[in-house]
Amino acid sequence: MIAEFENLSEDEKEELFSRYSEDKKETRKSYQLPPLPNAERGEVVMRFAPNPNGPPTLGSARGIIVNSEYARMYDGKFILRFDDTDPRTKRPLLEAYDWYLEDCEWLNARPDEIVYASKRIGMYYDYAVRLIEMSHAYVCRCPRDEFKRYRDAGMACPHRNRSAEENLEDWEKMLGGEYAEGEAVLRIKTDMSHRDPAVRDWVAFRIIFSDHPLVGDEYVVYPTLDFESAIEDHVLGVTHILRGKDLADSEKRQRYIYQYFGWDYPVVRHWGRVKIHEFGKLSTSEIRKKIEEGVYAGWDDPRLPTIKALRRRGFEAEAIRKFFLSLGVGENDVSVSLKNLYAENRKIVDEKAERYFFVWSPVRIEIEGMEAVEDIELPLHPSRNIGTRKLRGERVVYITRDDYESFKGREVRLKGFCNVKIQENGKAVYLGDEIEEARKGRNIIHWLPESQAVRCEVLTPDGKVEGFAESNVRGAVNSVVQFERYAFCRVEEVERGVRAVYTHP
């Protein structure tokens, strides 16, 4: 059987291997999302609705991936909707709109439709008017604190029972800029004795005298998320809503609107909070501040949990997808290590990453007793036949300080080159080239010839690591390579020295 296999041509072997690994992938790939209740093939409409006040982060990725995955599962539609209706407290960033588009695309979740809430404020006004006319909404002129007292007491405020005409009039005044910020809001009538105070007559529109990055100073009355989202989900025909449980109460509020208009509320499911060990709690606004302070170099700083940063680090979209699909859509909070993402990514990247040497904290070593310079060829990949790279076996080489310290006085194999005995004084004694001479085990180390060592810095999540890389990496710009015995890294710059970004071990 084995002999039979050996007799096959390389191509045939390749084919067998790939067929075998394909099968394995298929079974392993089963991060199946649970079925959606009430979902019909071709009818499902999902949406992801971020506020673009910064670039998408790992947190956003979950929303993008899970929603788009369900849309795909049911052959449905995936909508990207910008809930950008607060130009002050959660002010959108103009560039961020495009960042979301880019990252969705990159995550293999291209939206079938894109909606900008701020461009549809006029439409929300129409629905507001209808609610006022039906006496399901009213303009409330209570100061915030005063209303809070009514709410806590479960009592109607003085404005609650005014006529539709009066309310319409006040509404017009709001729109006309006759009221200052805080002087009037439009509230949806719910139930002042609702057991959950958060549901009692919630605010649908408020006055904000601030220009909006996308629509300028066209409006002074902006809808709140609950109103905007309620209307949009219906207008867009959203069938299923999947989002974080921080928005769980929204459903209770929004249902009133659906009831007043006689609409059906979409199926809602919430997932718990995700905490990633490696990234502390970083809010978008905190990151923004630290970028401005110069703590981070930008939104794609490798230390950040933004999609931009992960992409720069060389993560594959598919790995990120699998990572989130593996978390499922449970309502319990998860606290997960990035190691899981690393593992997913490694599976993809290992078979295509070219291998190179990177010597961090280099120590210069002179090899004594070596006869002549040798030309050495090393494979670009340990198991796949994708070519070789050339190194010169010279008398002067660099090895890392770690190896120097731990192998001092002992024999090691310079991978692909020769065996030496490391001396205490920064020198080494040549022992021969034969691999057989080298002890099997953990004594094969990587190295670099002085003449082919180029300065290299690696940006890691914990800071910068400096050393030398072999000049051959110049051919690997913009790709993920494995610096042997170090980590996978994405090479992003090769002029004037090499700069790479750490992906993962």
Next chain:
RNA sequence: GCUCCGGUGGUGUAGCCCGGCCAAUCAUACGGGACUCUCGAUCCCGUGACCCGGGUUCAAAUCCCGGCCGGAGCACCA
């Protein structure tokens, strides 16, 4: 405090709706071994969990009650 929601190995997850086939799935992590001119990959093997207490039942991870723990919301933020 009030209102919701959750608690399966170190971590994440399946199972829970419709009790038995669950001495509980898969992944990751960890430990051991094989292979390898990388500390990567691959291949074996192994460790390890149903929050606690009652109840219902012939039978409970699954149903009910109570407790404990955790989270979210209680904004003119999203």
